Amino acid sequence: MRKLTSTPKQDGFRMPGEFEPHRGTYIIWPERPDNWRNGAKPAQKVFTQVANTIGKYEPVTVIVSDGQYQNARHMLNDYVRVVEMSSDDSWVRDCGATFVVNDQGELRGIDWSFNAWGGLVDGLYFPWDKDDRIASKMCELEGANRYRLDDFVLEGGSIHVDGEGTLMVTEECLLSAGRNPQLTKEEIEKVLCEYLNVEKVLWIKEGIYNDETNGHVDNMCNFVRPGVVALAWTDDENDPQYKRSHEAYEYLSNEVDAKGRKLEIHKILTPTPVLITKAESEGVDAVDGTLPRQVGDRLAASYVNYYTGNGFVAVPVFGDPHDELAIKQLQELYPDRVIEPIYAREILLGGGNIHCITQQVPETRK
């Protein structure tokens, strides 16, 4: 497949909303013992559950190293496709391709530079070269030509689009020193508009408290459909999340999207703060240069880190009193989709959630 030097906007390609029809979903198998406790065995069980659940609704491809290939193949349902690929960790939302489509039904990929959420400034591990090659390999598998940005760092979890010209990001992430410090906010916005083919960028100030991704928007806020968003929320004034959510609400309430619409904002209460236990911390290998998982650390738990696919919404739950409310609210927001709650504490322990470990390939057929 080809590496393209033009841009999606120039070529008439756009990124569809996640809620639009999918050709399928990618997931990367978790392995690294300095991030996933107990040799990643508990995480592999939950990733398997996520893959098997999504596979009921649309084709799922699981990316896995040669070393774990047979184990993954044995654990996953037959309807999941397993392909070998090297990676540094398992966050395909962030290192994988961002797919765009045109009106003629052609699929292309955007291959952003990936630097493990901050490179040598505040990245979470080193090196990250295998992760940075994932997007190009996904494009080959999908038969998609590829826009490569050698000089622009971005993760898929730091963007959400409505498919109709509007993009949502956070300043906390996109303006952080570990991403593109050589560019001004205006220059960054220009790149986003050119590659995602959008006209309006909504700049939420911050994401979820203590989110090691520098506050990815996908843990904080999501487009349910054009004009409608779900926002992580707390009414507890003593929670450091309070100010973050309230500022986002105020900002979004006073903005319009690319089509000039006011946004309908649905507040989704976050779970009771989730802290790493002693047992959970002790299961993680200590390796210099990898973010440690220390007992008592607060995890960036949020129901908004859900994944929307063909006829379903896969929602992380935590065994928390707020689980039920989140499920109820999401069912009301997505009346035509099956809500699939998955107990996801294990994914959260690794630093993200269901949305972070999935990447959609949009449907290109009409």
Place this chain on the structure above:
Amino acid sequence: MRKLTSTPKQDGFRMPGEFEPHRGTYIIWPERPDNWRNGAKPAQKVFTQVANTIGKYEPVTVIVSDGQYQNARHMLNDYVRVVEMSSDDSWVRDCGATFVVNDQGELRGIDWSFNAWGGLVDGLYFPWDKDDRIASKMCELEGANRYRLDDFVLEGGSIHVDGEGTLMVTEECLLSAGRNPQLTKEEIEKVLCEYLNVEKVLWIKEGIYNDETNGHVDNMCNFVRPGVVALAWTDDENDPQYKRSHEAYEYLSNEVDAKGRKLEIHKILTPTPVLITKAESEGVDAVDGTLPRQVGDRLAASYVNYYTGNGFVAVPVFGDPHDELAIKQLQELYPDRVIEPIYAREILLGGGNIHCITQQVPETRK
């Protein structure tokens, strides 16, 4: 995809002749410096030429390690698909899946046990576990369920079928001590009939002289179409190949295929004996357990190691006076296909030729 416990014969699947329409072709990128001289750089150029040539006629997928991924991507034409996969060497004909189809248009794979042409008896390298996983990974990529034979060793280069019930093999290979010594010839034939869904096995005694594969049939004899074969030949009584070719001719002349047809046999003169030069030998790393490439060793050169695809025949040539005759004969045998001669000494130096480095996926559409 599923691992099946039935057999292709039981399920109504057959292996089409190579000359039937293809969905595409697989090739593995050469790398190992203890088999390919000069860090495999000369071989990579020729493999690139083979892939680019076949890619003009049908989809080509090149399998490559993560370490060589970017180099392969840069060297190969855009229309070639590049996928990451671990391997021990680059002989997809032998370690890859053997694909079978049914009348309903379903594709399945046969995943024979692979032991590097003889395992601990007379195998060519150790270990071979990555190669043995290639077939299952190809099946996943093709969305094909898979027949796995844990207790039966076979390489794709040791079989040729006419697609109408006839199989050709050599006794030299299939009865060798490094393959399935626990089975009698009759038991081996039974497995072949069951998995390749054939009724008649033609047992040629020996393959090409000094062929390190224990005389694979694909270097010796091929089905041009049902009832017609091309046989490697020499008229030089002093050549150790003489007896091999003449015995095969006599055997085949007195046999009929599964449909009861006498075979039309076309003799293809082998090139003048090809010997390894000092420079060629010196470029190969010396590694214990890998077959050395010593100066003066005779290579198993044969034009019959050609590959037949959609509208073309890719033929190895050697800069030999017999090249022209072979091309002319093959053009007469394949009047509707373009003959694509490729200078293939570099592949031969690694131990095989164009047919050995390619594996077809049959077309399943009617």
